[in-house]
Amino acid sequence: MLNSVAGRDSDAGFWEWERDREGPFRWTRPRFALAAPAAPGPGRFVCLELASPLQGNSLTVQAGGKRSHLHLLQGWQVVDLRLTDATSVEFEVGLAFQAPDDTRALGLMIREVTFHDDPELHEIRRRRHANALLNSAEFAEGREQLASFPTHLRITMSKRCNIANEKPCVYCSWDWAKRMERGSPTFTPKFLSDMGQFMDLALAVNDCSYGEPPLEASFGEVVNMATQAGRTFEFTSNGQTLSKKKRDLLLGRPARVHVSVDAATAAGYNRYRDHRFELVVKNLRALCSERAAFGGLPEVFVSFIVMRSNRGEISDFLRLMKDVGVDRVTFRTLYVEDRLDTRRLVHHGWQFDYDAECLDADELSPIGEACLAEGLANDMAVSIEWDEFARNSGPAHDGTPICSEPWKTAYLLDRGIMPCCYGREAMIPWQDIDESQLESSLHAAFNSQPMVELRRDLSQGRLGKYCDRAQGCPIVKQMAKRPATQTSPPSRNRRRA
Ligand code: SF4
Structure with a gap:
């Protein structure tokens, strides 16, 4: 837990404990440091559950004479870092945060820090974070075909x-x-x-x-x-x-x-x-x-x-x-x-x-x-x-698609492959999936024509045909209330697959 490592004299750059809806956390300063446990050896790792309030943020990590750079997602995420031979690790946050009515210099929110020695655990967390970054970028660009897997x-x-x-x-x-x-x-x-x-x-x-x-x-x-x-x-x-x-x-x-x-x-x-x-x-x-x-x-x-x-x-x-x-x-x-x-x-x-x-x-x-x-x-x-x-x-009004579901979530349900939880019809039925090559067949379904068309509509600020039949969807209801002339701006960087 964070309080077992970040409350020690050897850790620096943390503000006092606070609490959000999910539990306790501490703000860091734009620069902060952690001391690794005693007797370091090769293959040591540190896992941080942290949140960046800002999009496009990054973290520079200095450990054991090595410097590395990590891109961050906006919001809460888990990052796992290699600390070979390091007795301490120093961090510098790319974008400092200034909260309204708060004079503190803020970096990231940190809920938990755990040191471990498991290279497999490190590798799976590293791959998940890298995929999440790619998925987030593909969503922001309004990509119709995805190389990433949904998070x-x-x-x-x-x-x-x-x-x-x-x-x-x-x-x-x-x-x-x-x-x-x-x-x-x-x-x-x-x-x-x-x-x-x-x-x-x-x-x-x-x-x-x-x-x-x-x-x-x-x-x-x-x-x-x-x-x-x-x-x-x-x-x-x-x-x-x-x-x-x-x-x-x-x-x-x-x-x-x-x-x-x-x-x-x-x-x-x-x-x-x-x-x-x-x-x-x-x-x-x-x-x-x-x-x-x-x-x-x-x-x-x-x-x-x-x-x-x-x-x-x-x-x-x-x-x-x-x-x-x-x-x-x-x-x-x-x-x-x-x-x-x-x-x-x-x-x-x-x-x-x-x-x-x-x-x-x-x-x-x-x-x-x-x-x-x-x-x-x-x-x-x-x-x-x-x-x-x-x-x-739903719509973030920042040029990203008006709904994130067809990018960020895979609904692989026994009722069929759906684009969201409000769908009542299968977008792709199981009969179209080759179960002998399940992963590749599902990825092809995730990038199939109906999904591509739905992503195109959402990234251009309008609901898709599928959405029109999902009257229980809060985003559909929200869009129905808008004046007929109002449309969302199209996605940034209109780069297509
Ligand atoms: S119905 Fe359309 S807007 Fe609503 S969650 Fe599904 S894909 Fe998104």
Whole structure:
């Protein structure tokens, strides 16, 4: 941890500890230094989890009489440096940062520093960072064909669910998903490994199954693979399947478990799902308590889909989750265009009307503000998904494409190859993929004509045809609100493949 190395007299150039949404960090000065642990030898490395607030930044590293230069991404990233024979390492940040109303001379934000002796670990982190830099440059240029691999990988490791096998949750497009999955491969550890650089170079892996990952016999193996070299693995569970045996596979892993709850009481939960609310709360409490001895990992997030029938439960839900000990509550919304076979039904004696449950943007806006305020009042981190997606992946108004998803994320799902999470149709079906040459076939699909055309539209400041059919997408909604004459500027450096 940073506080074990950067708080010593021998380390210099750090400001005091601060905290952001993800945890503690320290600002460096534009020049800073770290002392390597005693008894240095060849093959020593240092790994830094750092963030640059500025685009186009770099770091000059002086260690053991050798000087090297490293380009940085904007935002948080992991860099791993070789320190052969060095007893100390000095850093100089290319672009110093001046924060508004802050007189300090700032360099980078650093959350964690770890020294290690593992050349394989160093090599995989070095390759991931180099690929991320190339991917970021290709996105900024609006490249239609990519030499890089996307930095985020979405997979589907499960096709079955303990709830849906009895009766799907009211808002789940279960039957549609199962039709879409027909003929798709099973995402075994071998299949994931055959994805090659899609898996190796991803900075984060997320599961997007219409299913329950912990039900799969290979769950532990996939968790190990997806969290390799400190990478984050995220998946969603209904929480009922997080038994002691499955929780043990997650302890100490850099995983993020999302548990969908959507209700503050057993009766509320039964309206949408089933009678096992107490089991979900019990499993969550156990996981939050057990992870304390494992560095607080995995992270535990719960989600609450805000609907007309449960919006009055938000305060109670936040209080309950504070008591359970989760890290964050994510508020989500129903997708307007979802592919439900039955939009009105009676579920455990309660009438559910999907369309009547959907809240429009004008209704969601004050609800989002109230959720944030309630989160503050309850000392609970809160995220508003319908705002954050557009903020993170949407138009930056700096000449880059208006959506980053088709560059930065590979949706290799059992429902097909998709360009984003709002897609309901496969851009490329699995029938077009040669599974005997999985990595190259997937890369060809990622650069195929439909993807190229979508990237062209987005880089020229307009939505693609695919987007027009994704009415649940926050970016599509945001673009629909703009005056007809307003377009985003085309990408910088219009260099094409
Ligand atoms: S629908 Fe279009 S704008 Fe929305 S996330 Fe997908 S590719 Fe991006």
